[in-house]
Amino acid sequence: MNQPTPDELHELLVNNRAWAAATEAREPGFFTRLAQQQTPKYMWIGCADSRVPANEITGLDPGEVFVHRNVANVVVHSDLNALSTIQFAVEHLKVKHIMVVGHYGCAGVRAALLRQRVGLADNWLGHIHDVRLRHRRRIDHLPADQQEDILCEMNVIEQVGNVALSTVLQDAWARGQKVAVHGWVYGLRDGLLKDLGVTMDNPDTVVAVFRAALKRYPRSAPRAEG
Numbered sequence: 001m002n003q004p005t006p007d008e009l010h011e012l013l014v015n016n017r018a019w020a021a022a023t024e025a026r027e028p029g030f031f032t033r034l035a036q037q038q039t040p041k042y043m044w045i046g047c048a049d050s051r052v053p054a055n056e057i058t059g060l061d062p063g064e065v066f067v068h069r070n071v072a073n074v075v076v077h078s079d080l081n082a083l084s085t086i087q088f089a090v091e092h093l094k095v096k097h098i099m100v101v102g103h104y105g106c107a108g109v110r111a112a113l114l115r116q117r118v119g120l121a122d123n124w125l126g127h128i129h130d131v132r133l134r135h136r137r138r139i140d141h142l143p144a145d146q147q148e149d150i151l152c153e154m155n156v157i158e159q160v161g162n163v164a165l166s167t168v169l170q171d172a173w174a175r176g177q178k179v180a181v182h183g184w185v186y187g188l189r190d191g192l193l194k195d196l197g198v199t200m201d202n203p204d205t206v207v208a209v210f211r212a213a214l215k216r217y218p219r220s221a222p223r224a225e226g
């Protein structure tokens with residue numbers, strides 16, 4: 001196996017210098033301004049997949065979106081890393097929108113669906129397997145190729161619910177802070193984001209939004225006529 005060498009990083013550092021110079025030329029004072037403070041309106045919770053970079057996809061500059069990524073965009077109530085990031089975003093940065101963004105073709109979702117063993121991550125992906133089990137009557141009757149896409153969407157919906165039910169969001173809403181949680185899914189094949197219509201912006205509508213979203217996934221295929 002080839003050893004990693006510093007040469008492999010050289011291009012990245014060259015790119016960086018060119019990018020910094022071009023950015024500063026386009027917008028003089030850009031970095032000095034950003035160094036003072038960040039005031040992003042958005043928080044992105046997405047998959048660690050290298051094909052789903054938050055800023056590029058949404059056309060946002062540095063300083064405009066606060067990002068947390070992990071394998072298969074999961075938000076678990078005991079994950080101090082995710083919760084701390086969400087707390088900082090909500091309480092200190094006062095973001096207005098939190099987007100949980102899944103993507104079709106997610107290897108984590110596929111592994112959970114097919115129960116593929118990938119190692120330590122199996123324990124993490126168990127959270128997605130739980131989503132599948134909870135909604136198996138809406139998933140198992142579908143053709144195999146659709147099951148994966150639908151589980152990607154359902155995973156996003158579940159994680160939006162988890163963010164909304166976290167103490168961070170519940171406390172923010174109790175204080176009267178205006179912050180909304182959204183669920184999106186990204187298409188690797190076309191580069192497009194789809195809004196799953198599960199926006200939660202106050203504690204009273206969380207359950208209703210969740211239920212309405214699930215109804216879009218019928219429990220079984222419609223019966224053939226005749």
Ligand SMILES: [Zn+2]
Pocket residue numbers: 047048049071072073103105106107108109
């Ligand atoms: Zn993924």
